[in-house]
Amino acid sequence: MGVSIEIDNVTKAYQNNIVIEGLSATINPGEFFTLLGPSGCGKTTLLRMIIGFNSIEAGEIRVDGKRVNDIPTNKRNMGMVFQNYAVFPHMNVRDNVSYGLKNRHMGKNERNQKADEMLRLVKIDQYANRMPAQLSGGQQQRVALARAIVIEPDVLLMDEPLSNLDAKLRVEMRNVIKRIQREIGITTVYVTHDQEEALAISDRIAVMYNGVIQQIGTPKYIYQRPANEFVSGFIGLSNFIDASYKDGVIDFGSFYREPLKLSEEAGSEVRVAIRPEEFVIHKNGEPGIPATIISSVFLGMTLHYFASLDNGQEVEIVVPSDLSDILPDGQRISLGVVPEKINVFDRKTKNTLIPKGA
Amino acid sequence: MQDKKHSPVWTFMALAILALFIIFVVYPLALILYKSVIDPKSGALTFENFIRFFTRKYYTNTLLNSFKVTTVVTLICAFLGLVMAYIIKQYNIKGSSALNIAIVLSYLSPPFIGAYSWIQLLGRKGLFTKAINSAFHTQFEGIYGFWGIVLVFSLQSFPLVYMYVSGALENLDNSLNEAAESLGANNFQRVSGIILPLVLPTVLASSLLVFMRVFSDFGTPMLIGEGYRTYPVVLYNQFMGEVTNDSNFAAALCVIIMLITLIFFFLQRWIAARHSYSMTALKPMQPRKLRTLPNILCHLFVYLVVLLAMLPQLTVIVTSFLKESTPGIFTNEFSLVNYRTIFSKNPRVIPNTYIFGLCAIFLVIFFGVLIAYLAIRRKSFITETVDTLTMLPYIIPGSVLGICFLYAFAKAPLVLTGTAAIIIIALTVRRMPYTIRSSTAIISQISPSIEEAAISLGSGEVKAFWDVTLPMMMPGVISGAIMSWVTVISELSSSIMLYRASTQTLTVSVYTEVIRDCYGNAAAYSTVLTVTSVLSMLLFFKLTGKRSMSV
Incomplete structure (x- = not known):
């Protein structure tokens, strides 16, 4: 051997x-x-x-x-x-x-x-x-x-x-x-x-x-x-969104918060890395990051949306394709995230704030 | 491309070029062939000239001598060229760029200049001969005959092998070396099992070029051979009428030497086509570090060989500034008398050399580029015939071409004997195959779709060639032209047959002065030639940014 x-x-x-x-x-x-x-x-x-x-x-x-x-x-x-x-x-x-x-x-x-x-x-x-x-x-x-x-x-x-x-x-x-x-x-x-x-x-x-x-x-x-x-951006695709953190809660602004326990050294200024498949699209005003659909690409197994946030930042979203209609360009949506899957980094050191074993 | 009709302009040009080649290559060659087998009195077919050659020991011996001397020279050149290229490419040799220029330069100078310089150094009254004889109390008679010829040709021709092998080594990817090492090969196993077999086809092919070149050169054996008669010497004497002036027999001699070079030409092509590996190096070999002692030995070897190869040039330059007491004996007195003599004696020599050279280069480039373009992009029966015909001059030794031209253009309708035109045409014809080959390589690298794009945007075929393809070819063509220039101005073997006092060039002058024992003048002429070559080569390196060159 x-x-x-x-x-x-x-x-x-x-x-x-x-x-x-x-x-x-x-x-x-x-x-x-x-x-x-x-x-x-x-x-x-x-x-x-x-x-x-x-x-x-x-x-x-x-x-x-x-x-x-x-x-x-x-x-x-x-x-x-x-x-x-x-x-x-x-x-x-x-x-x-x-x-x-x-x-x-x-x-x-x-x-x-x-x-x-x-x-x-x-x-x-x-x-x-x-x-x-x-x-x-x-x-x-x-x-x-x-x-x-x-x-x-x-x-x-x-x-x-x-x-x-x-x-x-x-x-x-x-x-x-x-x-x-x-x-x-x-x-x-x-x-x-x-x-x-x-x-x-x-x-x-x-x-x-x-x-x-x-x-x-x-x-x-x-x-x-x-x-x-670096690793988050180099391996696969990540959307980076700035957010703030306090007492086990991440605040994305626009009244959207998700509870997530970060490691001890976490300050208030954090950057959240969300992979395209870690977004959840809401159409009916549920809490989330407000965004507008710019375009969509249908790839058979998956459906890709490109959307712009209200601050102008572009994000990519992937959902499994199903029988429902593809959202038209210009549609207003709000984007939720799957909190246990996302990664959070310190904005200064750029290192992860996810506790070991999480 | 066969299915589409091309502009008739191309066909017209191909026909015009074909006509020129028939007049200036095919017709003179055919005439020689005809003369060699025709009885001048009766006009009947006869092989008497060939029988006479092959039945007389005097003649067959010269052929044997030529083969002997050429074989030994070729072996030495293959060895020297290979070892020099390997050491310079594989190890960190100080001043390798300068060495490279020196090696190429020693190749570009006419061989007979080497012969006469070595006579100055190692001849009967030579500098080294005297030193050796006084130091060892020997009666060394100087280096003439077989070994003299071998010495001069070896030092002068190994650069050809060197240049080709250097190119092959540059194309050898370093990962092949690394793969061998990772598979447990030590240095010896790596060199003998990987590098040598990969460059061997190149060594063989370039050695055959050396063989063809040395076999047909007559200047060197003429000067240093003395009693050792080689074939080209006999050919020259036969023609120049020192022995007898039997032009039909001379024609037969021309035919025999062409047959021999033809065989070696095909051998060379066969090896090059069959045994070469197409390699392009992503990562060329990196120079390796040597331990102190091998490092010193490698430096010593390389510098000694280059010094020996450059010695004739250096001797010529030094002696050109010395005064001669009696012909052939130089004093230690600095003087410009040699230069004064050559400028006053025949003031046309230098302008002749430059003008003939430039005219020939212009013609060579014009036709070379056009023929290469026609042969690749406008394939037709006519262009392919032209392409084949242009390879003919490759196998014609210079002196034979000169003889062919003299026979062909002495009588009406086309009388050119003694004119500048006949020399310019001879130079052009001799250089043409090389330019066509390099232009072909350049065109092959340009995608046809670039020209098609120009045509789709509304330009005609000829305009597309002129606007797009030609400018893209230019850098390669110009660097090729400089190389042609350097070889053309040092050409001797056909010019010596064709010159008159009014059309004398530098190389011819060097030769005639040496024959007359006016070594001072010869040295001065030769120095002018060397300086021109060096400047041209520096221009080449400056323009192309390359560090090596192919001839």
């Missing part, structure tokens, strides 16, 4: 430019761990520190309890799948997959046998003798995956492996990757900027921004209880 990776207080700097400072995280044995964040957040830098393409300026990384800082990449026994596949163009599929075994001085018959086994696992065994130029992007990515795992690495690293594929293939391949990772139980670190992909594939996600891990948690927890405004 897999091994653990401990990232302990590591720092990455290029000359005087510090990209990552004092970052720590622990990845559990056999876990599918995703580094998620916008481009330039340091997620690829961190991944390349784990495999050794980037040096570590301070702190240490331990794999299975052993410090790897000074072990060269080719001795770390980690498999990597690259964004542009990096399939060797001068070798056929089987030779690509058995290349790492050859470097380990495995006999020809044995390595071909292992390579073919792996090609069956990723379901491209019929292309074993083809050259990479004759393969589609998805097939090349399967070769890259087979090549990385056939060496039975301690750790599998993937750097945005699906970003060059089209949307449909992306969904297909992420299921392939997840299935194979489950089957061989290898500790996997996966880098992506696509939050949907991260939610679908990961056991745990670390959301990164500006070289700092903002939050680590299961996909469900990160979506439902984001640690701060």
Whole structure:
């Protein structure tokens, strides 16, 4: 079974430019761990520190309890799948997959046998003798995956492996990757900027921004209880509405209040993050935030409304579609919220005020 | 695009170009072929010229010599070019931009200048020869013959391999390196298993270019070969009538060398098409750090090779400012006498070089761009024929082209012998295939829909080309033009066949002065040429912002 990776207080700097400072995280044995964040957040830098393409300026990384800082990449026994596949163009599929075994001085018959086994696992065994130029992007990515795992690495690293594929293939391949990772139980670190992909594939996600891990948690927890405004806005969609808080009650103005217990440090100035599906639309003047429908989009399973609040702010609302009529543009409504689902942040620190375990 | 009728203007232009090519390429070539197999007296078909060549040891030996010397040179160039490109691209070498310019420059200077400079240094009375003989009390006779030719050609031609391999290494994505490393490959396994196989097709293809170029060059073996006769030397002598003046036999010699270059041309194309991998690097290789000792060794090696390659140029520049006591022996006295002589002796040489060069460049660009455009965007039987014909000059050695032109345009209806026009046309024809190829690459990168957009907005086909496609091509075309300019002004092998005193150019002057042992004048002419090339290349780098170039 897999091994653990401990990232302990590591720092990455290029000359005087510090990209990552004092970052720590622990990845559990056999876990599918995703580094998620916008481009330039340091997620690829961190991944390349784990495999050794980037040096570590301070702190240490331990794999299975052993410090790897000074072990060269080719001795770390980690498999990597690259964004542009990096399939060797001068070798056929089987030779690509058995290349790492050859470097380990495995006999020809044995390595071909292992390579073919792996090609069956990723379901491209019929292309074993083809050259990479004759393969589609998805097939090349399967070769890259087979090549990385056939060496039975301690750790599998993937750097945005699906970003060059089209949307449909992306969904297909992420299921392939997840299935194979489950089957061989290898500790996997996966880098992506696509939050949907991260939610679908990961056991745990670390959301990164500006070289700092903002939050680590299961996909469900990160979506439902984001640690701060950045995570709330980056994962899924959130409408941010300013409100005030006093004695266990959130006041949205316009005589609309909802009782909600926040943590001790909560002041009076708060910002409420409401996901589109956490709104309730009232048509008959029930208490809520007054708004006007601007437009609507019917997507079959769901119905999306765009509405403007009285202060001019635009919000998005999603409701499951039903048989009733779609509200016309210009309709006055009032918006209630589902209090147990919404998140509340401190307007200054931007950190969550939802008590732990809520 | 076949289903739509295009403006007849394009067809007319294609026909006009086809006619020009028939007159200036096909007809002279056909004439040579005809002369080689026809008995001048009876007019009957005969293979006597070919039989004479292949049955006499004197002639077959020259062919053998050429193959020997060219093979050795090609192997050395492949090795040097590959190693130099790898070291400079893979490691942090100080001053690599300057090294790059120096390497390209040593390639662009005419090979025979290298030959005569090395005679100055390592010849019988050479500077180094004397030093070696006095230091070791030896009787070293100087480097002539086989090894002299090998030395000059190797140092002069390895940049070709270097430039191509550098380009290939630039297109090699770093993730391939990283993938190999993550799969447990050490440095040696990575270089031998990944990098070398990926650049090998480029090495082979560029080596064959070196082979073709060295095989057909006659200036170098002429000067430094002495007793070691190569094929082009015999061809030149045969034609210039030093031995006998049998024009039919000379024609047969031309045909034989063209057949050989033709074979190597197809070999080169076959390798380039079959064994190349289309690669584009998202992240090119990053220079790696070396430990102290390997780092010093790499620097030493690179700088030594570049110094040796630049030595002829440096020798020429230094000696151009020295006074000669007797012909060939320079004193240590600084003087501008050489420059005074060359400016007063034949004042037309420098203007000739510039004017012929500019005219040729203008023609090359005009026709090159037009032919490339027609061949890609207006495909028809005529344009494809033109496209194929334009590759012909690629396999014709310069001296052969010169001979062809002399035969073809000495008599009515088209008498061009001795005119500036014949030299300009020869230069144009020789450079055309390169310009067409680079223009083709440029046009392929421009989407046809851009031109279609212009047409949909109401401009005609020709106007759309002029307003939209041509301006988009211009940056690429201009940088190509500078490269053409530098190669055109240093062309020797066809100009030497076609010149008269009134149409003498710089390279021809260098050659004739060297032959007359007027080394001072030759050095001065050569320096003017070098300075022009350097300035042109600096302009190229400034305009394109590139750090490397392809020829």
